[in-house]
Amino acid sequence: MRHIAIVGSGPAGYYTAEAAVKKWGEDVRVDVFDRLPVPYGLIRTGVAPDHQSIKAVSKRYEKVALTDNVRFVGNVAVGTDVTVKELQDLYDAIVFATGAPHDRQLDIEGADLENVIGSAAFVGWYNGHPQFADLDPNLAGRNAVVIGMGNVALDVARILSKERCEFDGSDIVSHALEALCRSNIETVTILGRRGPHQIMMTPKELGELMHLDRASPHVDAADLPPVDDDAILEPGLRKSVTLLRDFAAIPESIHGEKRIAIEFDFFASPVSLRGTGGKVSEIEVERTKVEAGRAISTGETYTIPADLVVSCIGYRSSPIDGVPFDERAGRFPNDEGRILPGLYCVGWAKRGPSGTIGTNRPDGYAVIDVVEQDIGPGGRKRGREGFDELATSRGIDVVTFRDWQKIEQAEEAAARHGSPREKFVDVESMIAARDN
Numbered sequence: 001m002r003h004i005a006i007v008g009s010g011p012a013g014y015y016t017a018e019a020a021v022k023k024w025g026e027d028v029r030v031d032v033f034d035r036l037p038v039p040y041g042l043i044r045t046g047v048a049p050d051h052q053s054i055k056a057v058s059k060r061y062e063k064v065a066l067t068d069n070v071r072f073v074g075n076v077a078v079g080t081d082v083t084v085k086e087l088q089d090l091y092d093a094i095v096f097a098t099g100a101p102h103d104r105q106l107d108i109e110g111a112d113l114e115n116v117i118g119s120a121a122f123v124g125w126y127n128g129h130p131q132f133a134d135l136d137p138n139l140a141g142r143n144a145v146v147i148g149m150g151n152v153a154l155d156v157a158r159i160l161s162k163e164r165c166e167f168d169g170s171d172i173v174s175h176a177l178e179a180l181c182r183s184n185i186e187t188v189t190i191l192g193r194r195g196p197h198q199i200m201m202t203p204k205e206l207g208e209l210m211h212l213d214r215a216s217p218h219v220d221a222a223d224l225p226p227v228d229d230d231a232i233l234e235p236g237l238r239k240s241v242t243l244l245r246d247f248a249a250i251p252e253s254i255h256g257e258k259r260i261a262i263e264f265d266f267f268a269s270p271v272s273l274r275g276t277g278g279k280v281s282e283i284e285v286e287r288t289k290v291e292a293g294r295a296i297s298t299g300e301t302y303t304i305p306a307d308l309v310v311s312c313i314g315y316r317s318s319p320i321d322g323v324p325f326d327e328r329a330g331r332f333p334n335d336e337g338r339i340l341p342g343l344y345c346v347g348w349a350k351r352g353p354s355g356t357i358g359t360n361r362p363d364g365y366a367v368i369d370v371v372e373q374d375i376g377p378g379g380r381k382r383g384r385e386g387f388d389e390l391a392t393s394r395g396i397d398v399v400t401f402r403d404w405q406k407i408e409q410a411e412e413a414a415a416r417h418g419s420p421r422e423k424f425v426d427v428e429s430m431i432a433a434r435d436n
Contacts, residue, residue: 003029003384004029004094007094007095009097010099014032017032017364020368033078035076037404038399041099043357079322084320084323089381093375098317098349110273117135141184143307144310145189147191150200153201161262169418189304191265191268192264192266193268193288193295194294195223198293210246212260218262218264219244223264223267282306283303283309284303330352331350332349332350334350336366337370344371347363
């Protein structure tokens with residue numbers, strides 16, 4: 001019997017569990033650990049609340065979680081409640097599927113000013129992550145700046161721009177919804193160091209900006225390269241750039257009907273943040289030019305008013321005691337998923353924050369192939385039986401998948417009209433719902 005521990009219950013974790021069951025059937029036992037009492041990681045607290053069709057992939061993970069040889073071990077922090085060495089003594093392989101939950105730091109002067117927020121925190125706030133539920137961003141000002149040219153930047157800009165009715169059907173948490181409905185923001189500037197041909201935004205997410213009730217996207221036609229230059233782009237990026245061209249063609253009369261402007265500011269690199277009374281009020285930007293795909297400084301600077309700044313410039317994985325970590329890359333160093341004998345990684349913890357949710361599926365299957373090469377039929381370790389004895393001796397309050405289903409039912413029962421659920425935003429409430 002093979003015993004596999006997977007640390008992280010998001011997409012990478014459950015695709016890896018699925019791969020293990022398909023490869024070994026009844027000859028494997030998989031324990032999926034998570035420090036929160038609730039599963040699904042990025043699906044629950046990273047995917048935008050108005051993208052419910054994407055969140056529906058959790059039904060696939062639920063099917064895996066309910067098989068007899070896969071177990072959810074929630075409310076257990078690996079590295080704190082139990083060490084990696086202890087898990088190594090119990091399991092044939094440990095696969096880290098911890099994602100990249102921390103923001104890459106905005107390394108400019110003034111980044112520590114009030115109301116300068118990383119996207120992990122801001123997205124966690126409106127998605128109800130217990131770590132960020134109390135963030136309480138100040139939305140009283142008129143000008144927001146979003147730094148970054150990827151889909152997370154689009155999510156943040158869109159969420160800041162929607163009316164209450166546009167959140168119908170979403171699972172945005174109530175404290176964020178009420179704050180957003182009181183918002184005074186009139187301009188959301190999306191700031192990117194490079195040009196339209198270097199964006200990481202996908203057509204679907206860009207296209208959503210054309211259909212907002214009270215906001216419209218603005219692109220300066222002068223920032224767009226000649227149309228013929230689009231021919232060299234891969235098809236997805238070409239569609240995205242075509243949408244930017246559509247934004248540039250929106251008549252001023254249409255813009256005038258919308259209360260919020262979403263401004264795309266290309267060739268703009270943030271230099272410093274300034275503020276009064278400790279709170280951000282403007283951002284100094286340097287104009288760039290793109291050469292061989294790289295942003296080159298021009299020395300020309302200007303300022304943009306900024307009452308709120310959300311930095312969407314990338315993510316880093318979490319170091320774990322007892323596991324090598326590449327600080328520069330923000331992930332675990334690995335060779336095809338191998339970190340050290342018996343230690344593996346998958347998903348963003350392996351390759352950094354790149355790709356889509358679906359990209360994690362081949363990643364999970366590939367790492368299980370590597371694990372099979374290394375462990376063969378297993379090493380007669382005790383697996384979950386041994387972990388359960390350890391957890392009991394330490395008084396660790398393990399949350400099972402059946403417990404999670406009780407929490408889920410309570411969230412669904414508490415949902416406001418039109419919403420699929422009202423998430424609990426603190427661990428204590430989750431545990432209380434389990435115990436009711």
